[in-house]
Each structure stands twice: as C-alpha cells, then as structure tokens.
Amino acid sequence: xxxxxxxxxxxxxxxxxxxxxxxxxxxxxxxxxxxxxxxxxxxxxxxxxxxxxxxxxxxxxxxxxxxxxxxxxxxxxxxxxxxxxxxxxxxxxxxxxxxxxxxxxxxxxxxxxxxxxxxxxxxxxxxxxxxxxxxxxxxxxxxxxxxxxxxxxxx
Numbered sequence: 001x002x003x004x005x006x007x008x009x010x011x012x013x014x015x016x017x018x019x020x021x022x023x024x025x026x027x028x029x030x031x032x033x034x035x036x037x038x039x040x041x042x043x044x045x046x047x048x049x050x051x052x053x054x055x056x057x058x059x060x061x062x063x064x065x066x067x068x069x070x071x072x073x074x075x076x077x078x079x080x081x082x083x084x085x086x087x088x089x090x091x092x093x094x095x096x097x098x099x100x101x102x103x104x105x106x107x108x109x110x111x112x113x114x115x116x117x118x119x120x121x122x123x124x125x126x127x128x129x130x131x132x133x134x135x136x137x138x139x140x141x142x143x144x145x146x147x148x149x150x151x152x153x154x155x
C-alpha cells in the first residue's frame with residue numbers, strides 16, 4: 001500500500017469486508033478545525049459514497065469505516081466550514097485486496113464432539129465383540145475351554 005504522510009491505517013493492507021481505522025493529520029488538522037468529515041467511496045465511480053464525522057484526538061482525526069469493494073478506496077476530507085483536503089484535486093486513493101479464501105468457514109465440514117464420541121464408543125463395542133468372538137468361540141466349539149477349566153479344578 002502506498003504511504004501518504006497525512007493518512008494512517010491500523011493495518012498494512014486494506015481487505016474487502018474488513019473494518020479499518022483511519023487517522024488523518026493533514027491540512028485540516030494543522031488548521032485546528034473542530035470538526036472534520038471523511039468523504040469516501042469505492043472504485044473509479046466512488047460507489048457506496050459515504051461521509052462520516054471523525055473524532056478529534058491528540059494524534060489527529062480518527063474514524064472507522066468498513067471496506068466494501070475490491071478495486072480501490074477513494075478519500076477526501078471536509079471541515080465543518082466546507083474547506084476540503086482532496087490531495088490538490090487528485091483525491092487520496094488506496095488499493096483494496098480481495099478477502100483470502102482460506103479464511104472462509106464451511107459449517108458442513110465441522111465434526112461436532114458429540115457425534116465423534118458416539119462413533120468412538122460404537123467402534124469400541126464392535127471391536128470388543130469381534131475380539132470375544134474370535135478368541136472364545138473356537139475354544140467353546142473345540143472343547144478347549146472346558147478342558148482348561150477342568151485342569152484348574154484338579155490342581
């Protein structure tokens with residue numbers, strides 16, 4: 001993002017759909033204006049045009065806006081006396097990046113702990129039943145189970 005000496009963001013990238021805090025310390029701040037408004041829009045046609053009153057602090061005027069575009073953010077600043085700071089008629093313009101796709105959450109793929117626990121318990125029960133079937137069933141059929149029982153009784 002191109003740096004401008006009078007405008008600061010709380011982030012290093014402007015991302016579509018994010019909230020951004022803007023700090024302004026330009027001409028209107030230097031002239032000790034009491035109220036300053038940020039006038040902003042998106043894209044070459046200034047779509048979703050808005051104007052928000054900024055809060056005066058020791059560090060400059062500040063406002064928080066939501067980024068709603070994927071082209072660029074255009075800004076200019078206005079005082080309560082209709083004095084403008086529009087970068088000498090060029091306006092301030094900053095590129096916006098699309099939101100990363102890996103941050104999207106898909107709820108269909110979430111495995112809930114309760115379902116996982118029931119599945120785990122059933123698998124344990126099935127494994128135990130199969131184990132008993134293979135270990136004890138042949139002994140009962142062949143009679144080895146009863147012979148060992150008798151051997152223990154004779155000792």
